[in-house]
């Protein structure tokens with residue numbers, strides 16, 4: 031094989047699986063390494079990975095598999111008559127079958143000065159080394175080209191401390207993958223990280239004596255440059271094949287069996303042309319590898335079919351997804367959602383009721399689902415009205431979280447675009463092979479083993495499949511890819527080093543990314559506010575949308591508003607207030623919830639502050655039905671009305687709710703109080719359940735009524751109402767202080783064990799009192815009604831501007 035890169039080596043790996051002894055394999059590679067994950071050069075440049083970490087097959091792997099690797103040897107001739115290949119240094123090998131996988135070369139602009147030292151492409155380890163060396167001694171970097179590669183290079187160089195300008199000939203970034211609104215959001219995000227842009231700029235000449243010093247543009251303007259990275263495109267590397275008289279056009283022409291015009295010579299990767307297509311992303315190349323291996327192994331005889339690809343940018347903290355066409359036309363309908371204040375933009379382009387293009391910025395969770403619909407040309411007319419809100423919002427209550435979204439994904443949904451791995455394949459491997467960790471899933475399925483952008487999704491499938499058994503130990507695992515530190519390390523650092531802001535925390539823990547990402551920011555923000563109540567400002571940008579807006583977004587884009595109804599007990603006045611609000615704002619649905627409250631469904635975003643203002647006037651505050659905090663306290667009628675009741679459960683529930691409302695917890699937290707063991711309030715599937723008995727109260731913890739029901743563990747029995755309150759406060763506080771963000775009490779207690787909780791709450795009475803005290807102290811700062819702040823004080827007013835939802839892009 032000529033070319034020791036990603037497509038060629040994937041072919042060899044597939045071949046070894048199918049027919050390990052079919053060939054004596056010899057490989058020539060122009061680079062002096064084993065096979066590495068070229069895609070991950072961007073994270074290496076950004077300082078997020080090391081070269082060792084991106085090696086796929088090191089030199090030992092070739093030995094173990096009896097493969098001869100001629101590393102650092104460039105083939106200069108293919109002698110088809112004698113069936114041999116010859117390298118620059120004279121090394122030669124004969125072949126029965128030859129595979130050409132020479133990839134692409136970066137296209138270098140043919141401008142004067144283009145060959146000066148300091149002018150490079152971005153293709154291999156050598157280029158990354160050059161950039162890292164430059165960053166140590168030089169200041170000004172210019173990247174020509176604002177495509178995927180150019181922006182990843184710019185981001186990496188900026189993180190290495192260089193002053194970076196991106197020069198682009200067009201008037202917006204990534205014009206082949208993004209439409210203008212999404213490109214604008216991307217540009218402002220990158221500008222906020224200090225990267226400068228020069229758009230509409232045609233490079234005319236690169237100036238310097240030996241080394242580049244300036245760039246001149248067509249309009250005569252000039253900028254300084256110590257390093258120029260050209261990222262203006264790639265060209266298939268087929269010169270060798272052309273010299274050997276193989277049929278070539280824009281690449282080595284191959285059939286659907288990956289055969290070239292010579293029946294002994296195959297070709298895969300970016301060097302090929304299939305029909306009218308050439309390639310620049312790995313997903314189709316890995317398909318080619320499977321086809322080629324099956325042909326070489328003489329098993330299964332697959333045929334290659336060209337398919338669409340999707341694009342993601344590997345810049346930490348920037349979520350971007352695009353597939354298919356990006357700009358609509360006369361024949362298409364564009365469905366658009368824009369929320370510029372929150373940096374979210376989604377566009378779906380439909381033609382004949384089918385998705386033909388997707389552009390997502392800021393929220394890319396449903397990218398793979400849209401891509402599946404696009405590739406399968408699914409008729410989406412029935413789901414059109416809620417398509418934008420994602421798969422989890424199809425036909426359910428609209429409160430779907432990540433878990434619901436994973437549950438809603440079909441088994442055929444592609445999780446890992448690079449390697450073509452579906453959700454079904456990951457789930458099957460987890461169940462059949464008993465996989466427990468991300469690394470095990472990677473090793474068995476290759477999901478998330480290439481560009482890594484689906485890592486979060488694979489982890490979610492793992493968590494969803496294993497349910498309570500998923501213990502890929504938040505305790506052992508780094509918080510996210512921005513750090514190697516675990517959740518516990520972070521919590522410890524916050525208290526020990528007295529860190530009181532996101533910035534200080536990220537600096538102290540040497541976060542790899544400037545601003546963190548969507549996984550770590552909410553967690554860090556929570557840990558800070560939990561550790562330093564009243565001292566740390568809540569960073570609202572780090573909260574999920576429902577928490578930012580203090581209402582639950584519904585599948586049609588309206589909101590649900592649930593006022594607090596203490597202990598599920600209401601009054602005629604409260605009901606009148608709710609009825610008046612429903613009439614005044616033409617709220618279409620008023621619904622009793624499972625948590626004994628009243629849900630106003632269908633509220634327009636711009637009406638939210640006024641609706642809250644009117645509810646406030648009627649004495650009602652937010653029910654926090656959207657928060658990672660105390661939700662409801664459900665009660666039965668208890669001794670007050672029921673002939674079986676042994677204690678006053680309504681009264682107890684109201685008191686508990688008055689004590690705990692407003693508290694932020696790692697995940698949502700529910701309480702219930704039943705007046706006797708008949709347990710009509712279902713207290714034994716709540717996070718904290720109280721069941722009255724003749725002699726006092728039973729306290730139960732860590733129940734869950736979700737997809738996987740978990741019945742509570744009995745914590746202890748207590749005699750007095752004061753004790754119920756004290757134990758409740760102490761339990762909530764130890765959970766707040768020690769659980770990991772998003773960890774429900776059920777998972778937390780299973781992880782740390784019931785004996786530990788008993789020791790902290792039941793056996794250590796001083797400790798319990800101290801925990802309860804800390805809980806009550808933090809409640810002083812937490813019990814602020816967010817609705818009142820927004821209704822009367824104009825807090826976050828920009829959040830309540832109407833969504834722009836238009837059918838045609840202007």
Ligand SMILES: Cc1cc2nc3c(=O)[nH]c(=O)nc-3n(C[C@H](O)[C@H](O)[C@H](O)COP(=O)(O)OP(=O)(O)OC[C@H]3O[C@@H](n4cnc5c(N)ncnc54)[C@H](O)[C@@H]3O)c2cc1C
Pocket residue numbers: 032033034035036037038039058059060061068069070071072103104105106131132133134152153154179267270298299300301309310311312313315342344448481
């Ligand atoms: C920085 C960067 C980021 C990228 N990010 C993504 C991404 O996020 N997603 C994605 O899908 N794709 C991405 N890509 C593209 C992806 O890396 C390529 O599609 C893939 O590597 C192509 O595989 P290949 O085997 O065809 O070529 P290569 O991986 O380039 O391998 C070709 C090999 O052949 C060797 N060779 C060439 N000529 C000879 C010769 N005459 N003799 C011996 N050896 C020779 C070369 O040295 C090279 O090692 C990225 C690429 C780069 C450079």
Ligand code: SF4
Pocket residue numbers: 666667668669672673674675676679704705706707708709710711
């Ligand atoms: S739990 Fe007991 S007290 Fe409460 S309503 Fe049911 S039977 Fe009555």
